[in-house]
Amino acid sequence: MAKAAAKNKRGIAGWLNPYHYNAERWAYTFQRVTGVAVLLYVLGHLGDTSFFVGGPTGTGPSASSWAFIGTVFENTFGHTILVLLVLALVFHGVNGIRLVLSEFGLILRKPSAIEFPYKPKALASGQRALIYVGIATAVLSAIWTYLVLFEGMG
Amino acid sequence: MTDVRLLVQRFDPFKDEEPRLVEYKVPKREGMTVLDAILYARDYVDHSIALRFSCRQASCGSCGMKINGRPRLACYTQVDELAGEKVVAQPMENFAIIRDLVTDLGSFFEKHAEVVPQLVRSDLQEQEHPTSEYVMKPEELTRVLQFTYCIKCGLCTSSCPTVATDSEFPGPQALAQAYRYTADVRDEGGDGRIAILDTPHGIWRCHFAGSCSYVCPKGVDPALGIQLLKRHVMSGHAPRKAGEGSPTAKAGIPAHGPGSGSSSGG
Numbered sequence: 001m002a003k004a005a006a007k008n009k010r011g012i013a014g015w016l017n018p019y020h021y022n023a024e025r026w027a028y029t030f031q032r033v034t035g036v037a038v039l040l041y042v043l044g045h046l047g048d049t050s051f052f053v054g055g056p057t058g059t060g061p062s063a064s065s066w067a068f069i070g071t072v073f074e075n076t077f078g079h080t081i082l083v084l085l086v087l088a089l090v091f092h093g094v095n096g097i098r099l100v101l102s103e104f105g106l107i108l109r110k111p112s113a114i115e116f117p118y119k120p121k122a123l124a125s126g127q128r129a130l131i132y133v134g135i136a137t138a139v140l141s142a143i144w145t146y147l148v149l150f151e152g153m154g
Numbered sequence: 155m156t157d158v159r160l161l162v163q164r165f166d167p168f169k170d171e172e173p174r175l176v177e178y179k180v181p182k183r184e185g186m187t188v189l190d191a192i193l194y195a196r197d198y199v200d201h202s203i204a205l206r207f208s209c210r211q212a213s214c215g216s217c218g219m220k221i222n223g224r225p226r227l228a229c230y231t232q233v234d235e236l237a238g239e240k241v242v243a244q245p246m247e248n249f250a251i252i253r254d255l256v257t258d259l260g261s262f263f264e265k266h267a268e269v270v271p272q273l274v275r276s277d278l279q280e281q282e283h284p285t286s287e288y289v290m291k292p293e294e295l296t297r298v299l300q301f302t303y304c305i306k307c308g309l310c311t312s313s314c315p316t317v318a319t320d321s322e323f324p325g326p327q328a329l330a331q332a333y334r335y336t337a338d339v340r341d342e343g344g345d346g347r348i349a350i351l352d353t354p355h356g357i358w359r360c361h362f363a364g365s366c367s368y369v370c371p372k373g374v375d376p377a378l379g380i381q382l383l384k385r386h387v388m389s390g391h392a393p394r395k396a397g398e399g400s401p402t403a404k405a406g407i408p409a410h411g412p413g414s415g416s417s418s419g420g
Contacts, residue, residue: 003167005165005167005170005171005172005173005251006165006167006250006251007250008245008246008247008248008249008250008251008257009247009248009317009318009319010247010248010318011318011319012318012319013318014247014248014315014318014319015315015318015319018363018365019223020222020223020224021224021313021363021365021368021369022364022365022368024362024363024364024365024368024377025315025363025364025365025368027363028315028361028362028363028364031361032361099361099362102362102381103362103381103384103385103388104384104385104388105381105382105384105385105388105389108378108381108382108385109378110297111296111297111298111299111300111301111375111378111379111382112296112300113296113299113300114300114303114373116373118373118375120364120367120368120370120373120375120377120378121375121378122362122364122367122375122376122377122378122381123364123367123368123377127364
């Protein structure tokens with residue numbers, strides 16, 4: 001028997017492909033991807049800053065570590081990574097606030113008698129508006145980061 | 155008369171290594187549903203196509219399948235409403251394939267049963283031998299009514315990205331039914347259900363993708379029910395006062411006895 005095919009589960013591919021579905025499903029996928037990206041960055045950041053006990057002017061591991069980070073991020077590639085990181089971080093945070101508020105029931109509509117064609121109350125326009133707010137905030141933050149890193153503003 | 159290009163996924167786990175799409179030409183007629191098209195192919199082209207169906211009117215929930223990439227009822231989806239030139243019918247994801255379009259719903263119904271989807275009374279004698287009718291106000295009925303429309307077709311569970319990776323997750327259908335009974339003023343079994351669901355593989359594995367509500371053909375809105383169930387757990391109290399709506403409450407008698415003041419909300 002072809003066990004894998006018969007099991008018929010998409011696994012993680014099911015998280016990553018929101019095609020054919022609603023805006024909230026797309027937000028779910030982006031929330032997962034940005035969450036992993038931010039987690040990886042934070043782990044790297046924690047690992048690296050743990051060597052900075054003496055600061056950039058210190059001696060020993062801190063100085064070499066600071067210099068290493070400079071080689072990674074003080075260039076066009078590194079700055080691009082940071083712009084994308086801000087994009088991911090802000091979207092993840094704002095969308096996460098939407099999810100927390102939903103779990104507290106604060107931005108949900110009440111159940112009611114339904115009429116067809118039925119539009120799910122869980123997917124009401126308020127949810128979608130908050131997703132758009134998350135996207136807009138993330139894009140504006142990324143633009144600001146770009147201007148600071150690439151154009152020398154701020 | 156134009157033809158419909160119908161592609162049906164064929165797969166027998168005991169014979170085939172991988173599923174394959176087989177194309178059938180079906181004469182198109184006005185108002186033709188995807189179920190009509192598949193049945194035409196089965197009746198006139200290839201008798202071996204396996205599918206499950208019954209009522210043909212979106213009441214029984216038997217003909218759930220993935221049609222052009224999204225879980226839908228075949229009897230409730232007209233060929234004309236689908237974008238593109240072809241109709242692709244595949245079995246619902248997240249369910250094991252028995253053959254072709256027929257999936258195994260065994261675990262689905264087991265998870266439904268695990269959330270105790272019936273009214274529970276603390277007084278077993280009263281539950282088994284009710285002394286009078288249990289009364290609900292219209293607004294109390296409205297709180298749960300849409301969740302009672304579930305036909306257990308499995309489309310919501312098929313669309314759920316959490317079910318795709320977590321076999322222990324109850325799925326949107328079972329969770330919505332847990333809310334449906336917990337928010338019912340006649341029910342006193344909410345705490346027992348929460349004990350089952352406030353667990354590592356329970357309600358908190360739902361991350362509100364909302365695709366369950368998006369694909370539900372009956373307006374059940376499982377994602378709404380699940381978030382309301384989360385609110386119920388977070389708030390730490392019940393959606394109603396104990397005994398409200400029960401025969402004993404009507405008579406002014408506490409339903410649970412001393413210390414029974416908490417119950418759910420929604």
